Amino acid sequence: MGLQGKHIVLDPAICTGCSICELACSFAKFRVFNPRRSMIRVSYDYEVGRVEAVTVCSQCGVCVDHCPTGALRVDGGIVVLDYGVCTGCLACAKACPSGSYVVIDGRPYKCDLCGGGDPWCVRFCARGALRVA
Numbered sequence: 001m002g003l004q005g006k007h008i009v010l011d012p013a014i015c016t017g018c019s020i021c022e023l024a025c026s027f028a029k030f031r032v033f034n035p036r037r038s039m040i041r042v043s044y045d046y047e048v049g050r051v052e053a054v055t056v057c058s059q060c061g062v063c064v065d066h067c068p069t070g071a072l073r074v075d076g077g078i079v080v081l082d083y084g085v086c087t088g089c090l091a092c093a094k095a096c097p098s099g100s101y102v103v104i105d106g107r108p109y110k111c112d113l114c115g116g117g118d119p120w121c122v123r124f125c126a127r128g129a130l131r132v133a
Contacts, residue, residue: 005059005077006113006132008040008122012051014129017044021121021130028120029109039102039111040121056121057100057111066095078116081108 022038030037040056059079064072071086072079081092086107093101093108102109113119113132122130 005061005074005079006116007059008056008111008113008119009131009133010042010051010054010056011129011131012054014127015042015044015051015054016127016129017042017046017051018126021125024120024124025111028114037102037104038121039100039109055098055100057096058098059111059113060097062097063092063095063101063110066091076116078113079110080112081110083107 019035019042021040022035022042023033025039026032026034026037029039035041040054042051043053044050045052057079059077061074061079064074064079068089068091069085069087071082072092073082088106088108090103090108093103100110119132122132
């Protein structure tokens with residue numbers, strides 16, 4: 001599909017690995033502070049003092065083509081998951097090239113930029129290392 005929609009970008013030179021973005025995301029999605037329920041995951045190497053990897057949906061749309069039920073659609077450049085149609089087959093998570101889907105209780109979850117407006121991870125990043133591009 002190859003979308004050129006909005007997505008979250010991290011500046012690794014600014015990131016301190018504090019995990020506030022992960023906590024903000026989990027609270028926005030599930031009303032709990034739990035990094036395992038976050039749609040953004042930052043791997044920070046504390047020995048070296050830098051970010052090793054950031055995993056978050058790039059809104060590429062590959063998963064949309066693999067969903068057998070049509071639960072995924074592109075809306076304004078953002079891949080949105082309709083849980084009323086999703087059967088939990090996880091074809092989307094298996095097809096995701098970045099491994100950005102999070103499976104909780106057998107259901108797939110992904111970043112939707114907090115509804116497309118003002119993502120909580122970006123809003124609450126204390127250092128300003130995250131932005132929407």
